[in-house]
Amino acid sequence: MRWLTVRTPDGHQILLERPGPPSMDDRTAEQVRDLVTKGAAGGHLFFTTDDAQAMYEQLVERGVDITDEPERRPYGLDFGLRDPFGNHIRIAELSDVPTAQASA
Template sequence: MNAITRSQVYVLDQDEALDFYVGKLGLEVSTDQDLGFMRWLTVRVPGDPGREILLEKPGPPALDPATAEQVRELLTKGALGGYLFMTTDDAHRTYADLVAKGVDVTDEPTDRPYGIDFGIRDPFGNRIRVGQMH
């Protein structure tokens, strides 16, 4: 193995996910394709074609209907969010920008041994750490 190219988080509404990840976080759509059995929707940091985030609705082909319903219930309760880790050149500026856009902040920028980071949450409970690394 030589690279991680794709990560995945579950979302309940892919259009709402696009509004958040593209409209608020500033990512760009990499792929938005109807495969018939699912919508393959990925986003990425602009200019970084090597890594994508799959914004996947719980359902086929990965999950049978009963399991998909359980996943949706856990997401709705905030009990099943995934984690994403992103970096920025200026944590305080990024934090202020995201607050102004109404992003759900879980903790404010804090100095840590590795840099400055803070937490946000997407509309589906997925947790995101944003860090300015030393």
């Protein structure tokens, strides 16, 4: 079984694993990996950075599978990628977005 655990500075852990034995047979694992790669499994990991464009350029240089080019969105600059196991990841540089004030 193969997996990668990523720990953030504040102690949160993210487990990324490749579907396969011993939790499932090889045929099932291949089907699951195919579905995950197509995005059928749903869900994304979402990370933030202070400079999304620089992060994007660095990841492109390293040969990362970029699925969505950087795009300006209401919440900031955002792009998507896929890790070697097919997991979808989004990285964004968040803008200061005003929040609605609750009325008293």
